[in-house]
Structures are given as C-alpha cells and as structure tokens.
Amino acid sequence: MRVLLVDDELELVTTLAERLELRGIATEWAISAEEALRRVETSTFDIAVLDVKIPKVDGIKLKKRLQGKCPGMKFIFVTGHGSTRDFETGASEVGADYYLVKPLSIENLIAKIKEALQR
Amino acid sequence: MKLWSMLRPDFWDHEDVAAGPYKHLFNFRRMWKSAVILTALVALAPLVFMTIVDYNVNQQAIESDISYQTARLVSNTRRSVSFFLSERKSALNFIDKDNTYAALSDPLRLTALLDNLKKGFGGFTDLGVIDHNGLQHSYVGPYHLAGINYSDQEWFKDLVSSGAHVSEVFLGFRQQPHLVVAVKHVLPDGNFYILRASIDTQKFNDLLAEVEISGQGDIFLVTREGVLQTPSRFFGNALDRLPLEVPAFAEKTQVMETHLQAEPLVIGYAFIHETPFVLMAVKKKAALMKPWNETRQKLIVFLAISITVIVLVVLGVATFLVNQIFAADHKRVIALHQVEYANKMASLGRLSAGVAHEINNPLAIINEKAGLIKDLFTLGRQFAEDSKLLGLVDSILYSVERCGAITRRLLNFARHMDVRPRLLDVGEVVKDVLGFLGKEAEFRSIDISVQVDSDVPQIESDPGRLQEIFLNLINNALAAMANGGRLAITFRRSDDGFICVTVADTGCGIPEAIMHRIFEPFFSTNTASGGTGLGLSITYGLIQEIGGNIQVKSEVGKGTEFSVFLPLKMPPLRKVKNESLAG
Numbered sequence: 001m002r003v004l005l006v007d008d009e010l011e012l013v014t015t016l017a018e019r020l021e022l023r024g025i026a027t028e029w030a031i032s033a034e035e036a037l038r039r040v041e042t043s044t045f046d047i048a049v050l051d052v053k054i055p056k057v058d059g060i061k062l063k064k065r066l067q068g069k070c071p072g073m074k075f076i077f078v079t080g081h082g083s084t085r086d087f088e089t090g091a092s093e094v095g096a097d098y099y100l101v102k103p104l105s106i107e108n109l110i111a112k113i114k115e116a117l118q119r
Numbered sequence: 120m121k122l123w124s125m126l127r128p129d130f131w132d133h134e135d136v137a138a139g140p141y142k143h144l145f146n147f148r149r150m151w152k153s154a155v156i157l158t159a160l161v162a163l164a165p166l167v168f169m170t171i172v173d174y175n176v177n178q179q180a181i182e183s184d185i186s187y188q189t190a191r192l193v194s195n196t197r198r199s200v201s202f203f204l205s206e207r208k209s210a211l212n213f214i215d216k217d218n219t220y221a222a223l224s225d226p227l228r229l230t231a232l233l234d235n236l237k238k239g240f241g242g243f244t245d246l247g248v249i250d251h252n253g254l255q256h257s258y259v260g261p262y263h264l265a266g267i268n269y270s271d272q273e274w275f276k277d278l279v280s281s282g283a284h285v286s287e288v289f290l291g292f293r294q295q296p297h298l299v300v301a302v303k304h305v306l307p308d309g310n311f312y313i314l315r316a317s318i319d320t321q322k323f324n325d326l327l328a329e330v331e332i333s334g335q336g337d338i339f340l341v342t343r344e345g346v347l348q349t350p351s352r353f354f355g356n357a358l359d360r361l362p363l364e365v366p367a368f369a370e371k372t373q374v375m376e377t378h379l380q381a382e383p384l385v386i387g388y389a390f391i392h393e394t395p396f397v398l399m400a401v402k403k404k405a406a407l408m409k410p411w412n413e414t415r416q417k418l419i420v421f422l423a424i425s426i427t428v429i430v431l432v433v434l435g436v437a438t439f440l441v442n443q444i445f446a447a448d449h450k451r452v453i454a455l456h457q458v459e460y461a462n463k464m465a466s467l468g469r470l471s472a473g474v475a476h477e478i479n480n481p482l483a484i485i486n487e488k489a490g491l492i493k494d495l496f497t498l499g500r501q502f503a504e505d506s507k508l509l510g511l512v513d514s515i516l517y518s519v520e521r522c523g524a525i526t527r528r529l530l531n532f533a534r535h536m537d538v539r540p541r542l543l544d545v546g547e548v549v550k551d552v553l554g555f556l557g558k559e560a561e562f563r564s565i566d567i568s569v570q571v572d573s574d575v576p577q578i579e580s581d582p583g584r585l586q587e588i589f590l591n592l593i594n595n596a597l598a599a600m601a602n603g604g605r606l607a608i609t610f611r612r613s614d615d616g617f618i619c620v621t622v623a624d625t626g627c628g629i630p631e632a633i634m635h636r637i638f639e640p641f642f643s644t645n646t647a648s649g650g651t652g653l654g655l656s657i658t659y660g661l662i663q664e665i666g667g668n669i670q671v672k673s674e675v676g677k678g679t680e681f682s683v684f685l686p687l688k689m690p691p692l693r694k695v696k697n698e699s700l701a702g
Binding site: 023 | 475479480482483484485486487488490491494495498519520522523526527530
C-alpha cells in the first residue's frame, strides 16, 4: 500500500507522512500539484490524500490529472473548509471516496484509507 | 374614546425606533394633517365663497325687489289719490265756470248740482258758496252751515292767495271727520266767491282699503305734521297721531327702512302735490323676508351637509392614502432590515469560515506534530514509560480537538448561510446554538436542560433558519431571566405530524396587554437598551418560511414558553423570498 499526500503546508504533509510511515504505510508527499504529478510518473500509488485547495491547481483538477495517469488510484480529500456533516455530500461533489476535515485523526485517516482500498 | 380607538389609523401612534436608512421616510401624522387641511381648503373654500356670494346676491335682490314693489305700490296709490282729488277739484271748477254767481246762489240750483255731483263722482257731502268776506251765504247738505263766516280760518286765507284748496281731514263745525275741496272764482268787478264742497272721508278710506299690500302692510294718508288722515291698521284711526316720524319732503316716491320698537320696517312714501297729504305704506320687513329666510335656511342646511360630506370624504381619503403610504414604507423598512440582517449573517458566515480555515491549518500542524510526538513516545522505547510526557501530549491533542470542534461549529454556522433543506436532527441544531450561548448561561448560573423524546424523528428542513430561530428564542429567554433562572428545552412529536420544540424560561413573563403585539415588526419593550423590535418578528417570518408555526404562553413573574411546531418536511421556498434574503 503506497500513499501520496498532497498539501501546500510542508510541516503538515511531512509530519503526517512520517506518522503514516511509523505505522508501516509507505508514504510520499508533495506540496504542489506539479510535484504530485512528477511523483506519479516515477512511482505508483494506491491512494492519494489531497487537500481540496492547493495553490494554482485545485485538488479536484489535480485528481482528474492523477486519475489520467493512474486510472485505479483511490482518492481521499482533506479540507479546512468543511465540517463532519460534509463527508458524504462533499465526497460525492468532488468525486472522492472520502472527504475529511482538518485537523485529522490519524486513526480515522488510516481507517478511511483501508476502507477506500477495499472498495 | 372607544370610537377613536376604532377609527384611529395605524400610523397615528407610530414612533420610529430606528434611525438612518431604517427610519420611516415621512412624518405620517404631519402628512395626514397637511393632506386633510389642503384638500379640505381646496374643496371647501370655493363652496363657502360661492355660498356667501350667492347669499348676498340673493339677499340684495330680494331687498331690491321689496323696495321696488313698495315704491310702485306707493306711486300707483298716489296717482289714484291725486286723481280722486283732482277729479273733484275739476268738477267744482266746471260747475263754477258753467254757472253764474247768481245761479249758484239759488239753493234749488245748488241742490241740483250737488245731486249731480253725488251721482257723477260720489263722495260729495255738501256744497256751499262763500263770498269774498268769508260768509257762506248759500249751502246745501245735511248740516246747517248757511251763514257761517270762514274769514278767520286758515284755509280761507290760503285759498284767497292760491285759488284752490284741499284741506286736511278735520272735524269742523259738524264734528265729523271730513275734508274740503274749494275753488275760487274771480268776478269781473274784482270780487270773488268760493265754491266749497265737503268730501266724505269714507270714500277716501275705501280708496286705500282696496289697495292690496303684502308683508302685513299698512297704507294710509298722513299730514306732514304726523296726523293720520285715514285709518291705519297699525297706528289707529283718522286724526290720531302717527308714532313714526314723517320723512322730509321729496319730489318723488321714496323707500326707506326704519325701526319701530326694534322691529324693522320698510316704509314707502310720497308727497301728494297741492294737498297736505303724505301717502305712506308701511311693511314689516320680517314678513317680507320670510320666504327668503326659508330659502336661506335651506341654503345653510345644504352648506352644512356639503361641508360635512366633504370633510368626511377628505378625512377618509387622506387616512386611506396615508395608511397605504405608511404600509408601503413599513414594508420598505422591514425589507431593508431583512436585507441588512441577511447581509450581516452572510458576512458573519464568511468571517467565521475564514477564521476557521485559517486556524484549521496551523491547528492541523499542531495536531500532526503532537501526534508524531505521541507516536514516537508510544512506538519508541525511550519515553514509552514516561507518563508525564504522554500526559502532556494528550493534553495538547485534547486542546487541539476542542479547537477543532470550535472551528467545525464555526464552519457549520457559515455553511448554514446557504439555503439547502436537508435531513437533520433538530436536537443537534439546538445543541449547536447552546454551544454558542452555553458559556453565558454558565456564567449567570442559568440551568439549561434539554429533553428529547425517543420518538422524535429527523426532519427535512433548513438548518440555517432553524439555527437562527433557536438562537433568537434562547437569546430572548436568557435576556428575560435573572441570574440563577432555569431554561428548559423539550422536543416531542405532536399528534398532527409536526415536531414540537418548547423553549420555556423562568423569566419576567409577557403582560397580557402586549401579548398580541410581540410578533409585530418594530414592537419592542426595551428600545432604550438597543432592542429594534425585530427579533421575534424575524423569528416568526423564518418559522413561516419553513412551514411551521409558533405559539406562546406566558405569565407575568413566572415565565414564558414558546412552542415551535416544525413539519417533517419543509415546503419549497418561494424564489423571491430566497433572493431577498440572499441580499
């Protein structure tokens, strides 16, 4: 299981990646859409955890591009702009498997990653 | 007072509690007064003016008509009297010319002439011949007047100089009212004699009695000294003194007004030439003016009715129009308030969302960093047993979770600015509201209890509106209570397919007298402390929009209970309303 984390907050993305690694989940991270696209060219990922709002290219457009390169990839969106009640509607609107609101719970994130991959 | 309270227009007691753009555009009471005064003035002024003009013109016309008719009556009667006397004087002249002095001295001839005069003219009583010494040496008639000397009498002296004479009515030697007509005949030797005849005054009286006179009138002859010559209806018999002053001499017929014992009289008079007589017609003005008074009364009643109708119409129309303007302006102010309120809520929503998002990112970093520390402590061996450090990290993570709950609540609030009905749990909405207000209640030692019946279902409604409704109701309840009060919120399913949320406080209560007005816009009992009187009005509007209704029970000093009934599925919102609220 390989996870790609994309968020413009370097501190957040590096720390989260480290925490996932500590739990045995192979994780790579990117702080921009370009960097994320470069990552998928060199590695393959099962699932991407994307911030909805990324500078220049938003998460929804990035998802489409990533899907173009990795058709089987799953997506979890993360946002600082919603609430827990947005999970279902938010996910369907952006076409993602799950839609989570910051600050994240690591256990919840891992659970959703596993659920997404089992779909 | 009761009638006034029924008729009093809505705007009459209106007082602006708002300021600036939310103030009403007009002073409605002043507007109403101006409208009433101006309209009434424009409508009534021409009517009153025309009525006054018409009144005066009519009165003058009638007075002028009375004057004209009186003058004509007097003039005609004078002609009759003049003709009567002239005729008799001419008859004497004719006899005088047709007979010699010797023939006239013959009693038989004189008797024949008197008979002819009586038959031909009437009114002659006797006939006598008086010589230049004033001695009546020949006389025929019912009295014994032969041999009487008239030389020292005024009429004799007057006749000698003037040649003809008509006397006043007098008693004379016979002690009967009569008048005398006499003509002088000059003989060739320079001497003269006088032919003298007495005229029966009854003939004279009949002449005037036949005159038809209006206005309870009276017509009579009087001497210039004011002695009646014929009987008068008002002033007595012949030879009595007239209580009125005889007017000064005038060549022609005159009409004047005078008063006798405060009663206005119209007097027409004419001096009859070559006689001592003044013909006077006296009419009572009140009787003459009676038809005009009746017309005038009708005119005044018509004017009063017209003024009343005009004033009522003006009052009605002005009140109706000003009420319409007031209602329109009231709606404008309410709409402005609603737009302002919606804008304020939208701005607050955007601000909340911005703050929540900005805080969320560093909070997420703190969360992850603390999480990593905990991971390292938990997964590594070095600090796995250090319960103090783990406790500190847990404390950080707990605080982050609390902050996260706050930002989520803020985001919830912001998101509710969008109108989007959805399936929700009303209890959760109320708990969200209490999340905002709970601290205030805690500080004021207000006990809040929430009780939800187990059969209360989820409903499809607009969470934003529900949040505003309960925010207003709970805010009001907190404001009404002193420290240490109790706020009970209960949820139950009502029989008619609604769910009922009851917000009951132990506050000051609402007096019965103002209970029916609490949902009116701008009705507030605490304007001094900044209340706009819109809270419950907006709440009422919001409940209507989502298809619910609200009931209130209150007892002064004990508390108030608002019951909000919400349908299981809210009806579709009207598009216009959405747009107006979206601002």
